[in-house]
Amino acid sequence: MKNLRLGVIGLGNMGKFHADYLVQNKVARCTLTALASSSLEKLGRYPDVRHFTTGEELISSGTVDAVLIATPHYSHTTLGIAAFEAGLHVLVEKPISVHKADAERLMAAATRSGGVFAAMFQLRTEPRYQKLKKLIEAGELGEIVRVNWIITDWFRTESYYASGGWRATWRGEGGGALLNQCPHQIDLMHWLCGTPRRVRGFCQFGRYHDIEVEDNVTVFFEFDSGATGLFVTSTGEAPGTNRFEIAGTRGRVVLENGRLCFTRNESDMRTFSKAASSGFAKPEVWNIDIPSDNASNQHAAVVENFVEAILDGAALLAPGSDGLRSVEFANAALYSTWTDQTVTLPLDGALYEAALEEKIANSTHQKRVAAPSMVTDFAQSFIR
Numbered sequence: 001m002k003n004l005r006l007g008v009i010g011l012g013n014m015g016k017f018h019a020d021y022l023v024q025n026k027v028a029r030c031t032l033t034a035l036a037s038s039s040l041e042k043l044g045r046y047p048d049v050r051h052f053t054t055g056e057e058l059i060s061s062g063t064v065d066a067v068l069i070a071t072p073h074y075s076h077t078t079l080g081i082a083a084f085e086a087g088l089h090v091l092v093e094k095p096i097s098v099h100k101a102d103a104e105r106l107m108a109a110a111t112r113s114g115g116v117f118a119a120m121f122q123l124r125t126e127p128r129y130q131k132l133k134k135l136i137e138a139g140e141l142g143e144i145v146r147v148n149w150i151i152t153d154w155f156r157t158e159s160y161y162a163s164g165g166w167r168a169t170w171r172g173e174g175g176g177a178l179l180n181q182c183p184h185q186i187d188l189m190h191w192l193c194g195t196p197r198r199v200r201g202f203c204q205f206g207r208y209h210d211i212e213v214e215d216n217v218t219v220f221f222e223f224d225s226g227a228t229g230l231f232v233t234s235t236g237e238a239p240g241t242n243r244f245e246i247a248g249t250r251g252r253v254v255l256e257n258g259r260l261c262f263t264r265n266e267s268d269m270r271t272f273s274k275a276a277s278s279g280f281a282k283p284e285v286w287n288i289d290i291p292s293d294n295a296s297n298q299h300a301a302v303v304e305n306f307v308e309a310i311l312d313g314a315a316l317l318a319p320g321s322d323g324l325r326s327v328e329f330a331n332a333a334l335y336s337t338w339t340d341q342t343v344t345l346p347l348d349g350a351l352y353e354a355a356l357e358e359k360i361a362n363s364t365h366q367k368r369v370a371a372p373s374m375v376t377d378f379a380q381s382f383i384r
């Protein structure tokens with residue numbers, strides 16, 4: 001194969017965004033050949049592309065070699081499995097699935113088919129995160145001892161939640177801030193620092209909005225190494241904060257306001273502590289600003305890597321199977337809140353699925369759906 005025929009399933013905010021750069025041929029050796037949406041009006045924007053009214057029809061049409069799934073969360077699993085069973089390659093929007101058991105079903109289908117499975121974790125293409133990864137892997141930070149991410153600037157209005165029937169319900173979305181806004185940050189934390197062992201969540205449900213899922217979250221976690229972490233998020237706090245801080249034995253790195261600042265200990269704090277004669281001495285530090293540009297089109301870069309993986313056997317920047325970790329962390333934080341217990345990973349996926357089904361069955365929330373507000377600058381939703 002010299003050129004990949006790609007189909008996009010779902011033409012909501014995200015699907016339209018993907019279709020627009022694909023139709024402009026922004027990804028080399030990739031042609032947008034098919035689109036699936038129930039809205040004929042949306043399909044009309046792309047007259048030269050084959051149209052289908054459901055993802056299932058597109059998958060069985062023979063018009064594509066691969067699909068990009070940009071539909072509501074639960075259907076990532078069902079459409080992804082159908083695509084793998086039809087012999088297609090799959091790039092799925094985040095979260096790869098709503099819960100761990102579904103993510104494992106999707107991963108098993110990928111393994112059975114041998115198709116390429118990738119996840120749309122576009123922040124992995126950002127130079128600042130790539131530099132952070134390089135710094136950690138080079139041992140510049142020493143051993144990681146603490147990870148904190150306060151990302152409370154995901155402010156969303158009532159109008160946002162009312163803009164889609166699936167949003168912010170257990171049945172339609174399967175979660176709130178942890179499943180919709182934060183999969184990227186949770187993925188990056190795992191990508192950079194590894195998977196924690198113990199998770200304790202304090203989630204608040206509908207604290208700021210008329211919704212039944214979490215819109216205010218604090219999660220404590222601990223790694224096997226003894227390193228500890230804190231993840232705080234909210235869609236109800238304004239102005240909010242976005243500060244990612246990783247402390248290691250050789251220093252501390254902070255990513256805030258687009259600046260990556262490394263405060264480097266002149267010597268490892270453990271060595272220093274043992275050798276120092278004064279009880280109040282501290283290692284000398286160097287302050288280093290690490291420059292980084294913004295990636296020009298993060299999403300297209302992920303698709304480009306997906307195409308290279310299929311056509312050339314290139315390594316995936318964001319393998320679909322990595323998506324399990326952010327799903328499991330989010331599930332664990334919710335389960336921990338529901339049970340008022342610390343959760344030790346790996347989480348029991350069947351237990352979580354049953355608990356989620358119970359939430360769906362017992363839901364009494366009256367979902368309000370308004371006419372969609374004009375989306376004037378959807379890109380605001382992922383500039384991070």
Ligand SMILES: NC(=O)c1ccc[n+]([C@@H]2O[C@H](COP(=O)([O-])OP(=O)(O)OC[C@H]3O[C@@H](n4cnc5c(N)ncnc54)[C@H](O)[C@@H]3O)[C@@H](O)[C@H]2O)c1
Pocket residue numbers: 009010011012013014015036037038039053054055056070071072073075093094095120122164180381382
């Ligand atoms: N990577 C990112 O930066 C980013 C940003 C926003 C949203 N997302 C993700 O993209 C996905 C979609 O979010 P959105 O904001 O576009 O939602 P949306 O509600 O705006 O759009 C979803 C669309 O999918 C369509 N759809 C549902 N089931 C379908 C099916 N079986 N076949 C074809 N179409 C179907 C709906 O009609 C709707 O048009 C979600 O997983 C979301 O988390 C990713």
